[in-house]
Amino acid sequence: MHTEMHTETPETFPRIISVDDHTVEPPHVWRDRLPAKYHDTGPRVVRAPLKEMTFVGGKFAPKMGAPGEDGPLVDWWIYEDLHRPLTRLDTAVGCSRDEIRLEGITYEQMRPGSYSVPERLADMDVNHVQSALCFPTFPRFCGQTFTEAKNRELGLLGVRAYNDWMVEEWCGPEAQGRLIPLALIPLWDAELAAQEVRRNAARGVRAVCFSEIPPHLGLPSIHTDYWDPFLRACDETGTVVAMHIGSSSKMPSTSADAPPAVGSTITFANCCFSMTDWLMSGTFERFPNLRIMYAEGQIGWIPYILERADVVWEENRGWGGVADKVRRPPSELFAGHIYGCFFDDAFGLKNLDAIGVGNVLYETDYPHSDSTWPKSREVGESQMGHLAPDVVERIVRGNAIDLLGLTADGRWPGPGAR
Template identity: 55%
Template sequence: MTLTAPEPTATESTRTIPRFVSVDDHIIEPAGVWQDRLPEKYKAVGPRLERLRVANLQFNGMQYSFDIVDGDSAEGKWADFWCYEDLKVPMRRIITAVGFPPEERTLLPVTYEEMRKGCWDQTARLEDMDVNHTEASLCFPTFPRFCGQTFTEAKDRELALLCVKAYNDWMVEEWCGGAGQGRLIPLIIVPLWDADLAAEEVRRNAARGVRAVTFSEIPPFLDLPSIHTGYWDPFFQACAETDTVINMHIGSSSRMPATSPDAPAGVQATLSFNNAMGSLADWIFSGILVRYPTLKLAYSEGQMGWIPYALERADSVWREFRGWAFDKEAVPEPPSFYFKRQVFACFFRDNFGLKNLTDVGVDNVTFETDYPHSDSTWPDTKQVFTDMVTDLSDEDVYKLARGNAIRMLSLDLD
């Protein structure tokens, strides 16, 4: 499928929109990420692609269920699977959805040939970014999941650490190297099972220019220590010292808000911002932002319409519940102070948030295209953005489209 940039509409032609710096896109990893880098003894068990026939693919909560059937069967269809230890994960159209109308963004299993090439190929991705008025893009992982949970859950920790480092080496040297340098922004994962190793990996990559790392919005949902325990301090210290932004994508706790186990996925999709809201309260009352005043947080794909009330409520709790609800010595300023100083929201469609931009904080908001997921606005992002910002000043439009992202990520752009 070949698409070109849409013709400008009357609305679009009346205003100059700066090229976007998208702080939340995704990479469908190509076949060689791990196989090209792992020692020979690990290649048969390390991450690798296999083509299998799959049937009855369904989504239940945060889990997928499916049946692998015989290759000669008339049931199901062929799909490319990422295989690692005992894990088998099929590729699905909802995570490779660009180019398809909404009704065709389904759970259909896919092969790499059936995806748009920009999902996994650097040259094609840069071309798709040009079509979409996008100068630079920060990409989250797919097979490792949003904060590397796949390797944290693995059995062999030696292999898992090698996989984390292999992914980061590929991200920095290949995906963000060559023609991608300056346009594809490196985002690394860390070994979450060891905070000291995580700190080491942050510093190793910061030494070669990386300024962004993924982390879980709610670590205890991954059976990891909470941010209140002190366990993560070496990691937080490394991020603060190296100006590395901690990016927490919705779903990075492997659990999405839902009312019941049998609720349709549309319930979870509607409530997806809830974990970001809970995470923000966690961070604000933990005192971590006080102890590390240069640390920066980004709530990727968390949207922003909920933020004004969340801060209003947190400030009220800070004033009225000082005697018992938190350590007032650890949080000497109102929560909104720390949000304004250190936290960034991220949106792709949020008209309500834009109407309340002053209360959110125009300097605290970044923008994304979510390529190639089913929420992506590609290839119409410029028009979608233009229609949302008609009431904003040129200065504020610049901040949202790219300026805040450049400042957040310390990018050498403009």
């Protein structure tokens, strides 16, 4: 690994509020918070050989070796029957592009800003980032790891432990309001999910992870009323529903043997499908204060989907199953409820008028391989140079401040703030 050098330039670009970064959870998160009876089954880290690891057709398949077997020593998260290694794709910043491969790593081999608050703030300073909203790593992007577990009591404790760590430690006093909390919910029970939304909203949390396509996780779709308790809690507390690419545990691909580059090119596809789902579900009619965001989905695809959705709603709603529940054109619903997030999308920015200045958020994706760190300011300056300064201000930070309830200077107000 090597450290990127950054040359200071005059601060003409707004300080970035990234709505999609990631935390790699340190080993103690669940060890310190779960009851003693679960220390042998709850999430914990062990170091063991990696026998094999593939990522083909959108499916990730690692194999853990026994102590003493051949293979590089890797740090693994163990939870019930799950064995999940830390990988270079979890934390790629600081490595050259040719060094970023599908391989297992240890905590010592990753950039400390991945899991350490002081180091994260330092790396944010290097990247012209003021504040950041961080998605999980081990729980996966909406807590699927706990949803798939056998022991529901342990799963619920695992979700709550993560949220407590997120609020009290990752976003605690040491973060100086610069790290913005993002909560998990127990996806297997909408009533429990609503309770967890309210528990965290009471301490100032304004965003919660959710799956882009719940049926891929074996859960009901948003076309049912199953999620109403959860959605009502979000609507009433001003909690944003944040959906990251891959939060359906099924990355888009075309075939079982397609190389990862295929899926990486079309990562936006699940967001596209998901947004169409929400626009045609009637959800926003029933929950008028609800707002959702798509992390790492980019924005260039949005104008056509809105155009097509409006045509279908206008021409085909009689037989399309939406006449009685979608009362306004989908593009109007989008404008009032949905946010697209991007880190590198020159095409989308050239077509900003067809998306809406108020519906776009900026991100850096630290510490993933797609991250623009440490040059997120330079990327933004290059791609937003044609936009008026007040428009750039809204995209880079103003919209995030409004959406996430931050202070005027872009910080999380802290527990209890609403």
